[in-house]
Amino acid sequence: xxxxxxxxxxxxxxxxxxxxxxxxxxxxxxxxxxxxxxxxxxxxxxxxxxxxxxxxxxxxxxxxxxxxxxxxxxxxxxxxxxxxxxxxxxxxxxxxxxxxxxxxxxxxxxxxxxxxxxxxxxxxxxxxxxxxxxxxxxxxxxxxxxxxxxxxxxxxxxxxxxxxxxxxxxxxxxxxxxxxxxxxxxxxxxxxxxxxxxxxxxxxxxxxxxxxxxxxxxxxxxxxxxxxxxxxxxxxxxxxxxxxxxxxxxxxxxxxxxxxxxxxxxxxxxxxxxxxxxxxxxxxxxxxxxxxxxxxxxxxxxxxxxxxxxx
Numbered sequence: 364x365x366x367x368x369x370x371x372x373x374x375x376x377x378x379x380x381x382x383x384x385x386x387x388x389x390x391x392x393x394x395x396x397x398x399x400x401x402x403x404x405x406x407x408x409x410x411x412x413x414x415x416x417x418x419x420x421x422x423x424x425x426x427x428x429x430x431x432x433x434x435x436x437x438x439x440x441x442x443x444x445x446x447x448x449x450x451x452x453x454x455x456x457x458x459x460x461x462x463x464x465x466x467x468x469x470x471x472x473x474x475x476x477x478x479x480x481x482x483x484x485x486x487x488x489x490x491x492x493x494x495x496x497x498x499x500x501x502x503x504x505x506x507x508x509x510x511x512x513x514x515x516x517x518x519x520x521x522x523x524x525x526x527x528x529x530x531x532x533x534x535x536x537x538x539x540x541x542x543x544x545x546x547x548x549x550x551x552x553x554x555x556x557x558x559x560x561x562x563x564x565x566x567x568x569x570x571x572x573x574x575x576x577x578x579x580x581x582x583x584x585x586x587x588x589x590x591x592x593x594x595x596x597x598x599x600x601x602x603x604x605x606x607x608x609x610x611x612x613x614x615x616x617x618x619x620x621x622x623x624x625x626x627x628x629x630x631x632x633x634x635x636x637x638x639x640x641x642x643x644x645x646x647x648x649x650x651x652x653x654x655x656x657x658x659x660x661x662x663x664x665x666x667x668x669x670x671x672x673x674x
Contacts (some may be wrong), residue, residue, distance in 0.1 A: 486619030
């Protein structure tokens with residue numbers, strides 16, 4: 364049966380390469396710079412996670428930096444998709460953390476003039492790392508179930524609000540350097556000697572969800588958060604866990620969840636170098652399908668969001 368819809372995803376989904384390496388799915392690789400050399404995030408096919416994070420731990424070496432997807436890369440990928448003749452949906456890294464989504468929209472609009480019959484859609488996942496990855500996994504399943512491109516767009520726009528996530532970072536300094544959190548928050552975290560527990564708000568920005576006194580307590584809080592919110596699906600409870608070169612902590616997280624809830628199906632992954640450049644070594648994360656995050660808004664926030672949507 365011919366595909367009704369193809370997908371383009373980007374490397375910031377932090378999934379293992381073999382999960383996304385399949386016909387009808389193209390992967391855009393984000394660029395980064397380390398030790399003055401240019402690299403692309405190829406989902407660890409050319410560099411091991413340990414080697415990348417060991418380089419970050421070496422304070423004598425410059426911190427890695429990241430950039431948006433080059434316009435030329437977007438155009439090449441989108442044009443290739445258009446020329447297949449199959450309607451295609453690009454699931455973009457959160458616009459709340461990168462300008463790549465806006466660039467992708469501009470490239471799509473330009474190509475629509477050149478290829479007026481094309482069907483290429485760009486959707487903001489409003490998520491990053493394995494939270495984005497869980498949404499990508501769901502989209503792959505929906506594609507295999509036969510969704511059209513238009514149906515996929517609507518599915519992703521709704522499903523992104525049901526992705527629950529929580530991740531613990533060992534040090535807030537990398538996020539501060541990247542401009543993802545205010546310097547005052549990083550300074551307070553360092554002085555209090557706490558581990559920050561972060562998630563995403565509805566617009567795809569980082570959101571401080573809590574703090575933990577030490578890594579062991581933080582791992583327990585990650586497990587408790589997921590256990591309290593994860594929903595059963597037709598195939599059971601599925602969670603994705605990931606770490607930034609902290610495999611023992613990920614194993615401890617899985618064991619903690621397993622002790623309290625039988626039958627959880629885990630997918631383990633590694634935080635990629637682009638996300639890793641901002642969160643630093645030691646991050647541990649868990650994501651799952653949970654309740655509608657829009658229901659957590661206060662009344663005032665719901666009104667403000669409705670007004671913004673109408674505008």
